Amino acid sequence: MTGRRALLVASAAAAAALAAAVPSLGLPQYYISLLTQTWIFGIAAMSLDLLVGFTGLVSFAQAAFFGTSAYMIAVLATQYHLVAFWPALGIALGTTAALAALFGLLALRGEGVTFIIITLALNEIVWGLAYQWVSVSGGDNGIAGFIRPPVFGLDLSGTAAFYRFTLAALLVCLALLAAIVRSPFGLVLRGVRDRPRRMAALGYAVQAFRYAAFVIAAVFTGVAGVLFAYYNEFVGPVNLSLDTAVQVLIMVILGGVGTLLGPLAGAAVVVFVSNALSNLTQRWELILGAIYVAILLFARDGLVGIGHRVMRVLGAAARGAGPAARPVMSPPPGGRGEP
Amino acid sequence: MTFYAQNALNGLAYGSLLFMIAAGFTLIFGLMRIVNIAQTAFFLIGAYIGLMLLHAGVPFWIAAALAGAAVMAAGLLIYRVFLHRYHADELTALLLTLGFALMLDDLALAAWGGDPQSVPPPPAFASSVQLGPLVFPAYWLTLIVLSALVAAGLRLLERRTMLGAVIRAGVDDEEMTRGLGINIDRAFYVVFALGAFLAGAGGVLGSPITGAYPGLDGDLLPLAFAVIIIGGIGSLEGAYVGSLIIGLVSTFGKALFPELSYFTIFVPVAAIMALRPQGLLGRKR
Numbered sequence: 001m002t003g004r005r006a007l008l009v010a011s012a013a014a015a016a017a018l019a020a021a022v023p024s025l026g027l028p029q030y031y032i033s034l035l036t037q038t039w040i041f042g043i044a045a046m047s048l049d050l051l052v053g054f055t056g057l058v059s060f061a062q063a064a065f066f067g068t069s070a071y072m073i074a075v076l077a078t079q080y081h082l083v084a085f086w087p088a089l090g091i092a093l094g095t096t097a098a099l100a101a102l103f104g105l106l107a108l109r110g111e112g113v114t115f116i117i118i119t120l121a122l123n124e125i126v127w128g129l130a131y132q133w134v135s136v137s138g139g140d141n142g143i144a145g146f147i148r149p150p151v152f153g154l155d156l157s158g159t160a161a162f163y164r165f166t167l168a169a170l171l172v173c174l175a176l177l178a179a180i181v182r183s184p185f186g187l188v189l190r191g192v193r194d195r196p197r198r199m200a201a202l203g204y205a206v207q208a209f210r211y212a213a214f215v216i217a218a219v220f221t222g223v224a225g226v227l228f229a230y231y232n233e234f235v236g237p238v239n240l241s242l243d244t245a246v247q248v249l250i251m252v253i254l255g256g257v258g259t260l261l262g263p264l265a266g267a268a269v270v271v272f273v274s275n276a277l278s279n280l281t282q283r284w285e286l287i288l289g290a291i292y293v294a295i296l297l298f299a300r301d302g303l304v305g306i307g308h309r310v311m312r313v314l315g316a317a318a319r320g321a322g323p324a325a326r327p328v329m330s331p332p333p334g335g336r337g338e339p
Numbered sequence: 340m341t342f343y344a345q346n347a348l349n350g351l352a353y354g355s356l357l358f359m360i361a362a363g364f365t366l367i368f369g370l371m372r373i374v375n376i377a378q379t380a381f382f383l384i385g386a387y388i389g390l391m392l393l394h395a396g397v398p399f400w401i402a403a404a405l406a407g408a409a410v411m412a413a414g415l416l417i418y419r420v421f422l423h424r425y426h427a428d429e430l431t432a433l434l435l436t437l438g439f440a441l442m443l444d445d446l447a448l449a450a451w452g453g454d455p456q457s458v459p460p461p462p463a464f465a466s467s468v469q470l471g472p473l474v475f476p477a478y479w480l481t482l483i484v485l486s487a488l489v490a491a492g493l494r495l496l497e498r499r500t501m502l503g504a505v506i507r508a509g510v511d512d513e514e515m516t517r518g519l520g521i522n523i524d525r526a527f528y529v530v531f532a533l534g535a536f537l538a539g540a541g542g543v544l545g546s547p548i549t550g551a552y553p554g555l556d557g558d559l560l561p562l563a564f565a566v567i568i569i570g571g572i573g574s575l576e577g578a579y580v581g582s583l584i585i586g587l588v589s590t591f592g593k594a595l596f597p598e599l600s601y602f603t604i605f606v607p608v609a610a611i612m613a614l615r616p617q618g619l620l621g622r623k624r
Contacts, residue, residue: 058430106609109616113374113429114572117564121608124561128601135598242557246437253434283449289441296434297421 019167023160034275036163038268039170040227045251045263046177047220052249053258054181055213056193060245061103061119062221064126067240069096069222070229071130071137077146079136085149093222099126100218104211123245131237142236146229156230166227170264173220177260180216189213250292256304265303341472346594347587352479354586355486356548359541360559361566361578362493363534369510369573370530371426374433377417378538379556379563380443385410385542386551387451390458399461403543410539411532418531426513426527440556448553455552458543478547485544489537490579497575502526510573562589565604569611571621580619 023032044066051057072092076082082091107118130137137143148156156162180186191199192209200206229235238244247270255266270288277284299306364378385406392402417439425432459465460478468477497503505526508516516523542551549555566585570577584607592603611618 058433106612109612110568113368113372113433114568114616116433117374117572118568118608118612121561121564121568122605124564125602125605125608128561128604129599132601133598242560246441249434249437283445286442286445286449289438289445293421293435293438293442296431296438300431 016167016171020164023163029159032159032163034271036159036166036231038264038271039163039166040224040231041248041251041271042170042264042267043173043227044221044224044248045255045267046174046260047217047224048248049252049255049258049260049263050177050180050189050217050220051213052252053260053263054186054193055189055210056196057210057214058116058249059107059119059214059217060116060242060249061100061107061123061126062217062248063240063242063245064103064123065096065100065218065221066225066228066244066248067130067235067237068099068126069093069225070235070239071143072096073226073229074143074146074235075136078143083146083149085151088149089226092226093219096222096225097215097219100215103218104214108207108210108214120242120245123240123242127237127240127242130240137237140237142234144234147233148230162231166231169223169227173223174260174264177220181260185209185212250288254292254295254302256302257300259302259304262302262304269303342594345473345475346590348473348475348479348483350587350590351483351583352548352586353590354583355483356541356545357559357562357566357586358486358490358579358582359537359545360563361570361582362489362575363537364563365567365570365573365575365578366493366506366530367534368567369575370506371527372429372432373422373426373531374429374436375534376433376436376560377414377440377443378534379559380440380447381410381414381535381538382542382545382559383447383551383556384413384443385539386458386546386549386555387447387542388539389543389546390451390456390551393458399543403540406543407536407540410542411536414535414539415528415532418528422531423524423527444553444556451551453553455550457550458546460547482544482548486582490575493575502529506530562604565608567618568608569618571618573622574618574620577618577620 019035022035044062048059048062051059051062069092072095073088076088076091082088103119103122107115107122110118131139133139148162150156151165154161154165156165181189188199188204188209191202191204192206196206225239228239251266251270252263253266254269255264256262273291274284274288277287281287295302301308360378360382363381364375367373367375367378388406388409389402392405393399397405421435421439422432425435460476464476464478464481466477467474468480495503497506505516505521505523508519508521509523509526513523549559562585566578566581568581569584570579570581585604588603588607589600592600596603
């Protein structure tokens with residue numbers, strides 16, 4: 001096990017080093033931009049995975065949190081002349097956390113599907129606010145006229161510099177989310193996901209854990225929103241539209257629910273495929289929708305599951321007909337039903 | 340006074356339109372526990388098909404019926420091929436309908452282009468009615484009446500027919516209903532078809548008010564969901580009451596706080612969630 005762990009750490013470090021070296025490889029700026037987008041949406045997708053994959057809550061309100069922190073950056077810079085990175089980040093994330101604290105109180109009044117519907121309605125209300133409250137948000141025109149501030153004295157205005165900055169942010173978020181998922185708190189979340197009634201009987205405050213996960217996921221998504229505002233140096237209503245919420249959810253499902261790294265891969269696929277397809281055809285949304293439906297129908301465990309299966313087949317071929325491998329997503333012991 | 344009366348009537352008309360979406364939504368969820376996110380996409384497709392038929396010279400009401408039938412056929416196909424396996428799995432069903440909503444949205448854009456289109460009301464109802472100091476489009480009054488009739492018809496169907504009895508039994512206890520030898524799968528198909536038909540025909544009936552444009556489905560979805568949250572998911576009466584409330588709130592919101600009109604819907608939704616999470620007429624599960 002320790003050998004495997006060392007291998008894992010080594011390969012992760014190698015992957016991170018490779019990713020950090022990308023701007024020096026002479027790739028066109030276009031691809032570096034797409035990778036930057038991948039890291040940003042990867043943070044959003046991983047934080048949604050904390051909810052969907054580890055807590056069992058499907059939220060459509062993530063775009064509201066993504067967009068709120070993005071708008072905060074823009075409003076602070078253009079209307080309050082607050083451009084310094086750390087104070088702006090703090091205020092943006094604080095506002096997002098406060099909004100999530102309010103939304104969580106309302107949405108968690110509903111169970112299951114009702115929760116989903118409420119988060120969707122809440123997201124659309126925030127979108128409507130950004131769209132219609134022209135004096136603050138600029139309405140459909142959004143807000144431009146702010147630039148990336150230096151961080152730790154580093155100038156981020158260049159594509160490569162900002163790429164490395166988002167990569168660093170991604171790694172920090174990944175490490176924090178992985179730590180959360182592995183902590184006792186993360187274990188309780190999984191218990192809440194699989195056996196809410198049993199967890200309640202064991203004395204865990206199920207709703208409080210769901211609430212905490214909801215707010216934590218919102219803050220991480222807020223980090224992605226801040227980065228996206230700086231990436232575009234522009235914010236608009238589309239940043240908090242249902243389309244964005246759906247796109248992030250598709251990344252999570254495409255990549256593999258409950259795996260953290262899967263949603264990151266899903267983000268890469270969605271960013272690259274949608275850009276490649278939109279160069280080829282206007283109907284890329286249709287194709288992306290079809291891919292998404294196909295994944296739902298035929299590969300519920302997403303890219304990670306497909307990868308596992310490919311590895312298993314390759315492994316079995318290498319070993320000859322080896323022993324049957326264990327299922328990719330083992331069902332919780334004792335079946336799905338509540339005790 | 341005139342201001343309030345005028346907006347109240349506008350709000351009722353808008354709410355009547357929302358009911359055509361919410362009715363199918365709540366029936367489908369109540370029986371099959373499928374959250375059909377594509378319901379507003381059905382509405383949009385219905386509106387476009389109706390518009391095409393109107394341009395071809397088909398009378399308005401027949402166009403509504405035909406568009407409803409076309410959407411119903413598409414809905415049945417989606418249900419038969421994809422959805423009917425996922426009754427027990429609410430989440431997969433919801434995510435699937437989301438995928439179909441995205442695809443239908445893009446197909447509509449491909450088929451009918453991106454320009455907003457306005458739809459004329461039927462000629463016989465194109466005039467205005469003078470009610471004291473109020474001037475009100477006759478078609479909007481017609482829509483209010485029509486939607487009330489649909490609500491009454493659906494209630495009769497649910498309470499007074501054999502099919503309604505099967506539906507109510509299925510809502511209460513699907514397994515027991517099956518155990519009694521009742522073919523509940525047929526009721527599933529009928530309810531899904533009915534929901535799709537109402538949304539498709541509603542698209543034509545509502546299009547003189549909303550117009551038809553890409554993104555209309557996305558604009559209506561939160562309103563439809565607000566209706567369901569307020570009325571109580573699965574309740575037909577709740578869907579009607581919720582529709583009228585949301586119609587009124589959003590219309591008065593637009594008139595009184597034009598910058599925050601979308602936000603005003605939040606007020607009843609938040610109040611309901613805080614005080615009565617199962618909705619006004621919903622049942623505790």
